Amino acid sequence: MMLLQLxxxxxxxxxxxxxxxxxxxxxxxxxxxxxxxxxxxxxxxHRLHHTPGYNDIEGHPTKYLFSELMKRSYEQLDGAEHYAKPTYEFQRRVIDCRASTLETSKDSLRALLVFKGYSTVHLLNIGNRNRPEVELTSPGQDIGKIEIIQTAFDGKCGVYVLHRFLPSLDRELDMNHPFVKQALESHPNGSIHLAYHHLDPQKNAIHMLDFPEWQGYRPLALAATDDKFAISWQNTLDPLDYHVVLYAGLRDEDEDEDEDHLSDNVTEQGKKDGPPKIIHATCEACVLSSSTGQDTHVYPSQRTGPVVKLTFNDRGFQLLYHYRAQNVYGDFQRIHHLPGRGQGEHRPRLNANACTVQFSPSLSLQFSIGIPFFGTHEFGDPDHGGRCHWQYLAFGIATHRVEQWTVACLLKSETYTGRRCTHLLNLGRGRRFDHWQIVAQLGGFRELTTSQGSRVATSRRGTRIAVANWKTLYVWALNPFELIEGNRTGYYPPSWESSTSAIELRPVVIQLEAVCSQLRFTEKEDELVAITDHGLMYLPLGYSGNDKRLAES
Structure with missing residues (x-):
């Protein structure tokens, strides 16, 4: 090394x-x-003054300062592009990325994995190192072909599986069998069914729901919460004919009807009380949005194309609409009331996820803003007329209308409540606000222009943001509290300020072997999980490498 000769x-x-x-x-x-x-x-x-951190460094010995600089470097994930090595599971079978689901809840990360050519859904608890793998087998797989289309968690103790059934015509079939009868009477490509699997062993049953009114349509998206679910439908012959339907009140169609004969060969690993009972179910439904505009009680949605992803937010009171090639959801709809309302009442309108924000002193941009991932709640002193102060931090993206360059930022919104505030922090409520300001810019961000769009994930404590662009992963380390407070302690040095005076965060860029279709952080701040075309990917970002795990197939 020539440096050593100096x-x-x-x-x-x-x-x-x-x-x-x-x-x-x-x-x-x-x-x-x-x-x-x-x-x-x-x-x-000199390096400490140019690396984010609290600069109480005077009077400390050099050895301490060196270790402090090393600590800050680890916090910023410096060099992670060299030592962060992904491992993969389930590489022997091809994961159906569209049908599979990753779900982050308050204390766990779970996955519903669907493999191409297979009709069984695999439920995994990602956070459990010795996790049991639960198999959810689709009813009717022995009398026809089952194609899993979409899966969803309901947020509690159930799983929705949307599938297409096509009976086997080269063998003798029971023509009175509900699956066979409906499939033969419906579209030649098969009939669509929804199976609700109870994960509670005490409720050893599967509720089956049919959609005869949507013959000739295909489901593009499924989302669920604890008491309702929504489906995006598109006409198979006319792609400009699409709708979003909300369903609620799933119940037994006939509790006295004996349908045990449908449960042959239906197994669920881990349940020891025999195969689950199959119960035909019904529910109430209403169309939330439609491209046809024929129903005056349905909100029209013609400008952006069909919905390819749906997400419930704010404890089920908001429904988020995602369209093709979007990084953040495009519209949201408030659904405070369930289906069954009066016929004269209009459906809730679609609200565009667009907010004008001051980007620089001379430029405003229209941002699409995600659900906040971090928030603070400061209690005022009631004896002195103080009010509670709420602040929210969210990811946002905007494109200049003329020059067509794209920027990704972190934005803050805030509000004050009364003197007797008893609310708990609910990040889903933060998207209700219309006034936002930029607190940081994500340097190095590159927009993906494919139909898939970028995949964005934030860690549980809000110290990491990851964006997957096809096979490239960008990860930004941040101190969310300092950003939301406007860097008032000087945690970020002046050298980190952008030309617009906002903090410019610097990314770690990791080139992956696989295309990420879904991306989440685990309960650890420095561990990512992704559903990819190479399998289920684990990526530890921590320098020590203690979180690395062996790949399994």
């Missing part, structure tokens, strides 16, 4: 002008460079 003074000067990742790459490349880097007080202090 005198110590020149090496110290070079280290002083390195960025923090380069400083440690040089320091750990040889014993002599480590000695110089760990004892050069001036260079270390």
């Amino acid at each position: 005198p110590t003074e020149l090496i110290q000067l070079i280290l002083r002008n390195c960025d923090t990742p380069g400083y440690f790459q040089a320091a750990f490349s040889s014993r002599r460079l480590y000695e110089i880097a760990s004892t050069s007080r001036e260079a270390i202090i």
Whole structure:
């Protein structure tokens, strides 16, 4: 190494002008460079003043300052592109990325995995290292072909599986069998059914729901919450004919009807009380939006195309609409009332996810803003007329209408409540606000222009943001509290300010082997899980590598 041939003074000067990742790459490349880097007080202090962190560094010994700089470097994920190595599970079978689901709840991360050519859904608890794998087998698979289309968690103890059934015509079939009868009478491509699997062993039953009114349509998206679910439908012959329907009140159609004969060969691993009982179900439904505009009580939705993803938010009181090639949802709809309302009452209108925000002193941009991932709640002093102060931090993206460049930012919204506030923090409510301001810019962000769009994930404590663009992963480390408070303590040095005076966060760019279709953080801030075309991917970002796990098939 030519650097070792230079005198110590020149090496110290070079280290002083390195960025923090380069400083440690040089320091750990040889014993002599480590000695110089760990004892050069001036260079270390210079780097500390240019690395995010609290700058209470005066009076500390050089050894302490070096370890402090190393700690800050780890917090910023410096060098993660070199040591973060993904591992994959389920590589022997091809995952159906469209039908599979990743769900993050308050205390767990779960996955519903669907494999192409198979009719069984695999339920995994990602956070459990010795996790049991539960198999949810679709009823009717032995008398025909089952194609899993969509899956969804209901947020509690159930799983929805939307599938297409096509009976086997090359064998003798019971023509009175409900699956066979309906499939033969419906579209030649098969009939659509929804199976609701109870995960509670005490409720050993599967509720089956049919959609005869949607013959000739295909489901593009499914979302569920604890008491309702929604489906996006598109006409198979006319792609400009599409609708979003809300369903609620799932109940037994005939509790006295004996349909045990449908449960042959229906198994669910982990249940020891025999195969689950199949119960034909019904529910109330209403069309929330439609492209046809024929029903005056249904809100028209013609400008953006069919909905390809649905998400419930704010404890089920909002429904988010995602369209093709979008990084953030495009519309949202408030659904405070369930189906069954009066016929004269109009459906809730669609609200565009668009908010004009001041980007610079001379430029405003229209942002699409995601659901907040971090929030603070400060109680005012009621004895002195104080009010509670709520602040929310969210990911947003905007494109200049003329120049067509795209920017991704973190935005803040805030509100004050009365003196007797008893509310708990609910990040889903933060999207109700219309006034936002930029607190940070995600440097290095590149928009993906394919129909899939980018996949965005945030960690549970809000210290990491990850964006997957096809096979490229961007990860930004951040201090959400400092950003939401406007960097008032100087945690981010002036060298991190952008031309618009906002903090510009610097990404770690990791080139992956696989295309990410869904992306989530686990309960750990430095571990990602993704559904990819190479299998279920685990990616530990921590430098120590203690979170690495063996790949299984």
